[in-house]
Amino acid sequence: MNLGVHRQDFFTPYDEVFDCFDSMGLQEHLLRGIYSYGFEKPSAIQRRGIVPFTKGLDVILQAQSGTGKTATFCSGILQQLDYGMVDQCQALVLAPTRELAQKIKKFMRALGDYLCVEVHACVSGTSVREDQRILSTGVHVVVGTPGRVLEMLRRQALRADCIKHFVLDIADEMLSPGLKHQVGVSSATMTPEVLEISRKFMNKPVRILGKRDELILEGIKQFYVKKKKWNLETLSDLYDMDKPVRRGVYAYDKSTH
Numbered sequence: 001m002n003l004g005v006h007r008q009d010f011f012t013p014y015d016e017v018f019d020c021f022d023s024m025g026l027q028e029h030l031l032r033g034i035y036s037y038g039f040e041k042p043s044a045i046q047r048r049g050i051v052p053f054t055k056g057l058d059v060i061l062q063a064q065s066g067t068g069k070t071a072t073f074c075s076g077i078l079q080q081l082d083y084g085m086v087d088q089c090q091a092l093v094l095a096p097t098r099e100l101a102q103k104i105k106k107f108m109r110a111l112g113d114y115l116c117v118e119v120h121a122c123v124s125g126t127s128v129r130e131d132q133r134i135l136s137t138g139v140h141v142v143v144g145t146p147g148r149v150l151e152m153l154r155r156q157a158l159r160a161d162c163i164k165h166f167v168l169d170i171a172d173e174m175l176s177p178g179l180k181h182q183v184g185v186s187s188a189t190m191t192p193e194v195l196e197i198s199r200k201f202m203n204k205p206v207r208i209l210g211k212r213d214e215l216i217l218e219g220i221k222q223f224y225v226k227k228k229k230w231n232l233e234t235l236s237d238l239y240d241m242d243k244p245v246r247r248g249v250y251a252y253d254k255s256t257h
């Protein structure tokens, strides 16, 4: 892959792995949120991806769908927010669809329940005025789709200069340059074009890749789901090999019926 730069100049080397949430230095209320949500052990991408996020490094998360990237960047953001400050939004997550933005919002709220995080989804198809009203009451995090977020920026209901953490989910679909402070990029695929554009606005990011065994597990899961030759037991057994996403198994179960 030719990025026009040497890889070592582009990425910050990072290889720390944390086998449990307790060892990641997360604040107590965030840990309570994570465990209450039902997560017991971090998935492979979380074992490597949460901590660099919490340190404020720019991060590229690259792992297949369903491997726990959303929980990774949500935890990273939740750890760093200044909860005493709600008058300006501190973190922005951009997602390509309303459904995904709503999903991330719910997830962020659930993990940040004990931190009393205020999260709002700015998505098209809802009242612009209501969005403005909610933002004026103060939120810590906005999760939104590009059009509505742009509208909020234009109306100055959202101020880009106050945003300290920015995450672009499904980066291959929606990368655009321009924001400063911490930048996270999360995607199942990372094309040369995405990397080249990332280079322009990321500061020597660490790159966290999904582990091969996790990808294989994901492949097996999708095979079983496609063939409908599965049940919760089968999937739980598969996941027990690495014990990452038991809850995800249940989510999969619901969404395919």
Ligand SMILES: Nc1ncnc2c1ncn2[C@@H]1O[C@H](COP(=O)(O)OP(=O)(O)OP(=O)(O)O)[C@@H](O)[C@H]1O
Residues within 6 Å of the ligand: 038, 039, 040, 041, 042, 043, 046, 063, 064, 065, 066, 067, 068, 069, 070, 071, 072, 188, 244, 245, 246, 247, 248, 249, 251
């Ligand atoms: N450590 C964990 N333990 C148990 N379940 C988990 C864990 N991390 C994530 N999950 C669950 O796995 C499922 C997939 O996680 P998540 O949405 O974070 O994956 P993703 O990689 O962001 O997927 P996508 O790329 O499709 O957005 C969710 O149902 C989530 O609740």
